[in-house]
Amino acid sequence: MNPRKPFEGCTPKLALAFDVGITYSRVSYCILLPGEVPVISTVSRYPAQQCIEGEDKIPSILYYDQQHTVRAVGAEALQEHIIEQAEGENWTKLEWWKLHLYEDIPPLPRGLSAIQVLSDFMKYLFKCARNYIVESHASGASMWRSLESQIEFILTHPNRWEGPQQLQIRRAAELAALIPAGEGAQSRLHLLTEGEAILYFCMATTILASDTLSKIPILCSDDSDKHLTEEGCQGVAIIDAGVGTVDMSLYSMTFVPSLSVEEIAPAEYCLQGSVFVTHRAQLFLQRKLASSRYGAPEVVKQMADVFDKSTKLRFRNAGDPQYIKFGTLRDRDPQHDIRCGQLKIPGDEVAKFFEPSIEAIADIFAQQQRAASIPIKHAFLLGSFAASDYLFSRLQQHPKFSYVTLCRPVDHTRRAVADGAVSFYVHLASTRVAKLTYGIRCDVVFDSSRADHVSRENTKFLNLSGCWMLPNGFMSIVKKGTRVSEQHGFRSSYFVLGKSATECTSISIKIISYKGSLSDPSWMDFEPASFTEICVIFANTSNTATTLLPRTSPEGKAYYCVEFDVNLSFGLSELKAQISWLENVCIYPIPRL
Numbered sequence: 001m002n003p004r005k006p007f008e009g010c011t012p013k014l015a016l017a018f019d020v021g022i023t024y025s026r027v028s029y030c031i032l033l034p035g036e037v038p039v040i041s042t043v044s045r046y047p048a049q050q051c052i053e054g055e056d057k058i059p060s061i062l063y064y065d066q067q068h069t070v071r072a073v074g075a076e077a078l079q080e081h082i083i084e085q086a087e088g089e090n091w092t093k094l095e096w097w098k099l100h101l102y103e104d105i106p107p108l109p110r111g112l113s114a115i116q117v118l119s120d121f122m123k124y125l126f127k128c129a130r131n132y133i134v135e136s137h138a139s140g141a142s143m144w145r146s147l148e149s150q151i152e153f154i155l156t157h158p159n160r161w162e163g164p165q166q167l168q169i170r171r172a173a174e175l176a177a178l179i180p181a182g183e184g185a186q187s188r189l190h191l192l193t194e195g196e197a198i199l200y201f202c203m204a205t206t207i208l209a210s211d212t213l214s215k216i217p218i219l220c221s222d223d224s225d226k227h228l229t230e231e232g233c234q235g236v237a238i239i240d241a242g243v244g245t246v247d248m249s250l251y252s253m254t255f256v257p258s259l260s261v262e263e264i265a266p267a268e269y270c271l272q273g274s275v276f277v278t279h280r281a282q283l284f285l286q287r288k289l290a291s292s293r294y295g296a297p298e299v300v301k302q303m304a305d306v307f308d309k310s311t312k313l314r315f316r317n318a319g320d321p322q323y324i325k326f327g328t329l330r331d332r333d334p335q336h337d338i339r340c341g342q343l344k345i346p347g348d349e350v351a352k353f354f355e356p357s358i359e360a361i362a363d364i365f366a367q368q369q370r371a372a373s374i375p376i377k378h379a380f381l382l383g384s385f386a387a388s389d390y391l392f393s394r395l396q397q398h399p400k401f402s403y404v405t406l407c408r409p410v411d412h413t414r415r416a417v418a419d420g421a422v423s424f425y426v427h428l429a430s431t432r433v434a435k436l437t438y439g440i441r442c443d444v445v446f447d448s449s450r451a452d453h454v455s456r457e458n459t460k461f462l463n464l465s466g467c468w469m470l471p472n473g474f475m476s477i478v479k480k481g482t483r484v485s486e487q488h489g490f491r492s493s494y495f496v497l498g499k500s501a502t503e504c505t506s507i508s509i510k511i512i513s514y515k516g517s518l519s520d521p522s523w524m525d526f527e528p529a530s531f532t533e534i535c536v537i538f539a540n541t542s543n544t545a546t547t548l549l550p551r552t553s554p555e556g557k558a559y560y561c562v563e564f565d566v567n568l569s570f571g572l573s574e575l576k577a578q579i580s581w582l583e584n585v586c587i588y589p590i591p592r593l
Contacts, residue, residue: 007032007426014133014147017154017421018125019197020118022098023243023384024057025074027129028418030426031137031147040204040422042415043132048075056415058128062121064092068111073124099244101165102158115168119175122155126178152188153178154421159193159247159267162436162513163534163575166191192424194417195249195267198238198382200427201420202409203253203261235264235376237365237404240417241385244273246361250372265371266435266480268364272357274385278308280353285343292336294343302326303343311350316389318351354390362400371481379406382416437480437514438534438568438575441524442494444473452523464497465561466553472525474512477568479520489569491580496562504562505542511535511568511577539564539579 007013013032019025027043044056058074063086065071071091072082086093092109099105100114108114134140155169169191179185234253239246250265282304289295303326311322327341337344369376379401381392386408396406409416446460446468447453456470463469477492478484498504514521516530524531541562550558564581 006035006037009034011150012147013150013152015152015154015422015425016126016129017156017197017418017425018122019156019194019418019421020098020121020125021060021242021417022096023060025060025121025125026057026415026418027125028415028422029129029133030422031143032426038422038426040419042418043129045132045135046075046128048079060095060098060121062094062097062117064094064109064112066090066092068109068116070120070124073121074128101168102161115172115175118169118172122172122178123176126176151178152190152425154190154192154425156192156194156197156417156421158245158269159195159249159435160269161193162532163511164532167535190425192421193249193267194240195238195247196263197417197420197424198240198380199236199249199251199261199420200423201382201416202236202238202380203427204419204423233374234378235372235374237368237376237379239361239365239379239381239383239386241361241381241383241391242273243275243384244271245269246272246357246364246383246385248361248364248368250368250376252374262483263433264373265368266433268368270360270364272360273383274308274312274357274388276357277312277353278304280356281307281312281350284345284349284353289336292333292338294331294333294336294338299326311345312353313387315347315350315354316393318347320347321345322347322350351390354388354394357385358391358394358398361395362398366400376404379404381406381408434478434480434482434484434570437476437521438478439474439476439492439512439514439521440494440509440566441512442473442475443469443471444522446470456523456525464499464553464557464559465551466555472523474514474521474524474531476514476520477566480514484570489567491565491567493563493565495564498560498562499558501545501548501560504545504548504560505540507539507541507562507564507579507581509537509539509566509579511537511566511575534575535577537566537577537579539581541581541583544581544583 009032012034015030015032017028019027028040029043030038030040032038042056046058049058059078061074061077062070063072063077063082066089071086072079076082077093085091092112094108094112094117097108097114097117100108101118108117130144134144137143153173155173157165157169170186170189173179173189174181179189236251236253238249238251240248247267247269249263249267252262252264254262282300285300285303286295289300294300303324306324306326311324315322322345324343324345325341326343329340331341332339365379381395385391392406392408395401443463444453446457448457453470456472459472460468460470475492475494478490482490484490494509496504496507511534512524513532513534514530515532516527518527521527521530541564544562545560548560548562551561552558562581564579567578567580569576569578
């Protein structure tokens with residue numbers, strides 16, 4: 001079965017997907033023509049690309065000079081003359097800079113922000129994509145001119161990134177001139193988690209789209225009563241094992257009457273990617289060679305690099321010794337297992353380098369299985385770490401994967417995210433699960449019968465309406481694990497008080513996410529580190545303020561009240577927030593709030 005249908009749009013479009021990775025980046029695209037089945041292509045030609053392995057990626061590297069001007073990007077930054085010039089002119093080399101959008105790591109050089117770096121890198125990717133498309137298609141230049149105002153951009157990001165990081169990506173896209181400034185152009189910019197992108201890549205391959213898989217009877221959860229029935233649903237796990245992190249997402253797939261996808265558990269991740277295997281190997285080498293003349297830090301680092309690029313990938317069996325070839329035939333130290341320029345390591349020692357990563361992956365898989373609404377029967381291992389045959393075989397044999405069919409799709413280490421992002425735009429996801437709990441800070445009416453209220457009694461205060469209130473309350477609007485879709489929004493009602501009508505002319509509300517373990521958090525002074533401000537929304541209620549009638553507190557003091565709703569909805573991949581209120585309606589006072 002072909003998962004793609006002819007493009008139903010009325011005008012041609014260009015879908016352009018950027019997979020900006022921590023170490024490497026790719027671009028895929030699709031020219032959408034009315035009535036024709038979309039074909040996804042990959043940009044496979046970049047400047048100076050012969051400097052790196054592979055044909056469809058460039059390293060996520062930039063060189064800046066001392067005036068913070070970009071001097072080299074991608075494969076160009078690996079050229080010998082660039083490296084020499086960078087050293088001579090004291091340029092700054094940036095690697096792993098993407099982590100600055102999320103992780104608390106040492107800051108970038110003064111004067112450079114993560115948004116600026118991302119913007120410069122996306123500007124370079126866009127230039128490379130434009131040149132490739134113009135040069136690779138018949139009448140490419142004229143085709144580009146006709147499509148450049150109709151480009152739909154799909155930008156991927158790690159599963160755990162939320163509102164603040166998504167906002168930074170949008171700002172960077174505007175700064176890179178991918179789209180013009182303004183809310184209207186933002187509709188052509190789509191943000192997507194890497195987990196969803198990978199799923200759509202799998203859907204577009206024969207693995208998930210095959211008739212064999214679609215006919216397997218799997219138990220599926222019914223929304224109305226949560227019982228399990230045979231509905232033709234497939235529980236699928238996507239395991240994106242990369243350099244630094246392993247991200248995991250669970251989905252259900254329904255093939256009848258048509259193919260549909262739904263996220264069934266919040267995405268999770270662990271910091272146990274392939275780089276940590278290399279790190280453990282390097283620590284082993286430091287200890288093993290401490291008393292050897294080969295124990296110098298630069299030699300150990302050289303050995304670790306060789307292990308990372310070859311030994312680690314060759315390793316398949318804990319019973320087979322492994323070798324790190326780092327020197328010449330003259331390099332010998334038999335006491336430390338070095339002969340003919342090679343260091344010998346027992347296979348069972350190499351296996352120990354992998355074990356923490358294997359157990360961490362198994363643990364989060366088991367955790368997500370428990371959170372899923374349907375059984376998981378198929379798991380797909382992708383990403384650069386998935387190239388390890390030992391990792392794949394150990395996970396296949398692991399008890400926590402005993403009831404799961406684990407496999408690696410074709411091109412699992414290459415185009416999955418970029419191609420999948422384009423497939424996402426072609427298919428457009430409809431339903432997903434809230435990864436966090438979202439709500440707002442609020443004051444809570446004091447209730448002396450509740451222990452959590454009594455413990456906070458020393459913080460209570462009298463509000464304008466004459467009610468005793470407690471600060472630091474949290475009101476959930478959307479709870480973690482709730483199924484969400486583009487068509488369905490979530491609404492909760494609130495109010496603000498003022499001593500005069502002029503104090504009610506505007507509303508400012510902070511949307512806050514909660515990532516802790518409580519199913520229904522109530523107080524922001526409990527686990528304060530688990531609460532994060534996502535965004536601030538504003539409303540001009542000056543017209544409504546002119547129609548307000550005063551209310552009277554038990555003490556006889558006048559006050560004014562504006563009632564409003566906070567509305568949360570989920571677009572194709574992002575949270576959207578709005579304030580709604582009644583306008584040009586006279587609100588008559590009630591005795592007391």
